Amino acid sequence: MAVLDDLSGFEFEDLMEDVFRNLGYENVRQAERTADEGRDVLMEEVVDGTRRAVVVECKHTGTVGRPVVQKLHSAIATFDFDGPKRGMVVTTGRFTGPAEEYAARLQQNDDPYPIELIDGADLREIADEIGLDLYNGRIEILCDETLRPYDPAATVDAPVQEAFRDIENIEAAGLPAPHSQVTFRPVVAITADTNAVFETSVGVIHRINDRTQFVVHAERGHPRVADDDIATLVTESFHTTVDLDADRFEDVFDEISERRFGQTQTEYKEWAVDRLRDYHTTTVTYTGDNNVTYNKTCEPNLSDISVQSIEPVYLPEVRHTTEIQEYTYPYEYYAAGPSRVTTEDGIHRCVHCETSGVDETYTYCPNCGAIACGSHIKTERLEGEPVCTGCAVTERFALKTKYFYDEENLEAFREEYAAMPIHEKAMENKLLAGGGLITMVLVILALLVLGGIV
Numbered sequence: 001m002a003v004l005d006d007l008s009g010f011e012f013e014d015l016m017e018d019v020f021r022n023l024g025y026e027n028v029r030q031a032e033r034t035a036d037e038g039r040d041v042l043m044e045e046v047v048d049g050t051r052r053a054v055v056v057e058c059k060h061t062g063t064v065g066r067p068v069v070q071k072l073h074s075a076i077a078t079f080d081f082d083g084p085k086r087g088m089v090v091t092t093g094r095f096t097g098p099a100e101e102y103a104a105r106l107q108q109n110d111d112p113y114p115i116e117l118i119d120g121a122d123l124r125e126i127a128d129e130i131g132l133d134l135y136n137g138r139i140e141i142l143c144d145e146t147l148r149p150y151d152p153a154a155t156v157d158a159p160v161q162e163a164f165r166d167i168e169n170i171e172a173a174g175l176p177a178p179h180s181q182v183t184f185r186p187v188v189a190i191t192a193d194t195n196a197v198f199e200t201s202v203g204v205i206h207r208i209n210d211r212t213q214f215v216v217h218a219e220r221g222h223p224r225v226a227d228d229d230i231a232t233l234v235t236e237s238f239h240t241t242v243d244l245d246a247d248r249f250e251d252v253f254d255e256i257s258e259r260r261f262g263q264t265q266t267e268y269k270e271w272a273v274d275r276l277r278d279y280h281t282t283t284v285t286y287t288g289d290n291n292v293t294y295n296k297t298c299e300p301n302l303s304d305i306s307v308q309s310i311e312p313v314y315l316p317e318v319r320h321t322t323e324i325q326e327y328t329y330p331y332e333y334y335a336a337g338p339s340r341v342t343t344e345d346g347i348h349r350c351v352h353c354e355t356s357g358v359d360e361t362y363t364y365c366p367n368c369g370a371i372a373c374g375s376h377i378k379t380e381r382l383e384g385e386p387v388c389t390g391c392a393v394t395e396r397f398a399l400k401t402k403y404f405y406d407e408e409n410l411e412a413f414r415e416e417y418a419a420m421p422i423h424e425k426a427m428e429n430k431l432l433a434g435g436g437l438i439t440m441v442l443v444i445l446a447l448l449v450l451g452g453i454v
Helices: 002-006 009-022 066-078 097-108 120-130 158-164 228-235 265-280 407-418 422-427 437-450
Strands: 026-030 041-047 050-059 085-091 115-118 132-135 138-141 179-200 203-217 255-258 282-287 293-298 305-324 327-336 339-345 362-364 371-373 377-379 386-388 393-397 400-404
Touching: 009 026, 009 041, 009 050, 009 120, 009 265, 009 305, 026 305, 050 066, 066 085, 066 097, 066 115, 085 120, 097 115, 115 120, 158 305, 158 327, 179 228, 179 265, 179 293, 203 228, 203 265, 203 282, 203 293, 228 305, 228 327, 228 339, 265 305, 305 339, 393 407, 400 407
Parallel strands: 050 085, 085 115, 179 255
Antiparallel strands: 026 041, 041 050, 132 138, 179 203, 179 305, 282 293, 305 327, 327 339, 362 371, 377 386, 393 400
């Protein structure tokens, strides 16, 4: 992590915010940079049930002496917090002997404001442990955990077989194995608190006290909030994560790819804060002391929003493609073990029109491999099996259009039809023949005329 030494002072503070949040500290935020009074990062920890404030001084320098530690001790004492407090000095360099002696003496004397020292070597070990690495001069999120890409109690293509079971006239077990690929896509689950009070001369006109949890698609570029069903899939499956080991999945999937986060936790935090400020900004109408009606835009300050956690994890996106004769059927979903959110279902979709959805009835055409809706599937006259309108050949018999797999089937039926008695030919048009005796006679007469008998 040699690039640590190349960071600016502000970039180093951004990095430390990421590090402390990953270490499990709560309410981690940076102090106002204009007048931090020796306090760069503020956070909280819970020890033996007691909440304690931690005040951090970040020094991006080669050597940190005793005066810096003494200044932080005073800053802790004057920091407004209702509870115990302690301090921490973090540097990319090292501490002088007097600085270490001063911090040690505070510990030995049970000072109410003890100070922990973390030098560059300590920092590099900590960053390695929590999975922070460098990317283009920035500290990128690294994560080695993923939601399960498939149900360990079933085969990887079980969701495809399940989808094909809804299709009529097809044996799912006899289908060719689909080509399967998985892409591990990065997401972050963000939890943030917004607490703001807006007052005027007439008193409080608006309050915000809200905890927001949302999941963000986190590939490099602009973060994007996940849909509710995907967010639920992620948050309800965090306890079932597994190590993202590509070798482990090579025997399961035909193709494996992994996307990187490409951004820092601080960038996601800043994005989340901006989004929440926009979300909570509202215009409030109130009446002043002079009985005049006013409109006031209530926008939370940056300090009103506290990001409590940013939890990274990989979300597997699985895509299966099944090739059957002339057609390829895609089936794609986000996976979390036995749970999934389908994003593309090319199985419950007619190949001849826009009809789609699991509420429709679809039938498989063994003649060409098509899956078709009721409007585009017919019964082949000779075999009595389904055939789609896309591949069938047709001819009219007894004023009724008949469907056949191919010309060979059609020719076979022509010969069969030619040998039929007149009344059987009439029955080929059951709709008309079933209309009564008069209709039956009319059909027979039509057949006689067409046959050149009368």
